Amino acid sequence: MAGFFHRAFVHHFGLKLFALLLAIALWVKVARDPIAELEMKVPIEFRNLPENLEVDSASFTEAQVRVRGAVRLIHPLVPVGGRGGIDLASIHPGERTFDLNTQQIHLPQDLEVVQIIPGQFQLSFDLRMTRTVEIRPRVTGIFARGMRVARVSADPSSIMIAGPRRRVEAVETATTDPVDASGAMTRASFVTQAYVTDPLIQVVHPMPVRVTVIMERAAEDKKTE
Numbered sequence: 001m002a003g004f005f006h007r008a009f010v011h012h013f014g015l016k017l018f019a020l021l022l023a024i025a026l027w028v029k030v031a032r033d034p035i036a037e038l039e040m041k042v043p044i045e046f047r048n049l050p051e052n053l054e055v056d057s058a059s060f061t062e063a064q065v066r067v068r069g070a071v072r073l074i075h076p077l078v079p080v081g082g083r084g085g086i087d088l089a090s091i092h093p094g095e096r097t098f099d100l101n102t103q104q105i106h107l108p109q110d111l112e113v114v115q116i117i118p119g120q121f122q123l124s125f126d127l128r129m130t131r132t133v134e135i136r137p138r139v140t141g142i143f144a145r146g147m148r149v150a151r152v153s154a155d156p157s158s159i160m161i162a163g164p165r166r167r168v169e170a171v172e173t174a175t176t177d178p179v180d181a182s183g184a185m186t187r188a189s190f191v192t193q194a195y196v197t198d199p200l201i202q203v204v205h206p207m208p209v210r211v212t213v214i215m216e217r218a219a220e221d222k223k224t225e
Helices: 002-010 013-032 165-170 219-224
Strands: 035-047 053-055 062-070 083-087 094-099 112-117 120-136 147-155 158-164 173-176 187-192 209-217
Touching (some): 120 165, 158 173
Parallel strands (some): 035 083, 120 173
16 A cells, blocks of 8 residues: 555656646636637738739638637737638639638637638639720819810820739720819819729829810800900
8 A cells, every 4th residue: 555655646756746736727827818709800811823813803801700719819819810811823714712711810829710701702813914005184174264175185195004804905095083174274284193993903103194284265256256
């Protein structure tokens, strides 16, 4: 009996005491650190999209994720959040369905992903295309009686755009922010920006555009002179 007691409690007493104290410390830590859940929006990163392809649909940019873990780990996530990643290296033109799973949501360790909404999403891809299109300025204003706009020009007169081929081919012209030529009697110049209305098309080299408005008398007023 004495031998059993010695082997069970006295032999390697220091190591056994350390293990006991460690177990107690872990139990106290867990008992004092309650579990909580948090819902947050996680941005989705699209990685390795081939250079010759473009997203040809409204981009899916974030997911609603519910996570569970210790309160001390949950609370720091409120201002920081997590992130998710989708690898597009093997993508080809056309539609593709993606799954969102726990392996794609990157969070601090010891946190559990409980739910991801949506669990799936679709994107469409098309070949990247660049093209030069004419700029047609937008001119507004209240003009003096008998005066009208005779001619409008833009410098530069065209811009290069890029995006999914189907969308780029559908663009006829670019336009500008409206310029107000109210009160102009002969000639007036304005500096503005050119753009296309399709949000999935980008201007390759954005630059200021100088719009020149040339005024003239209306034809009926010329006859009465």
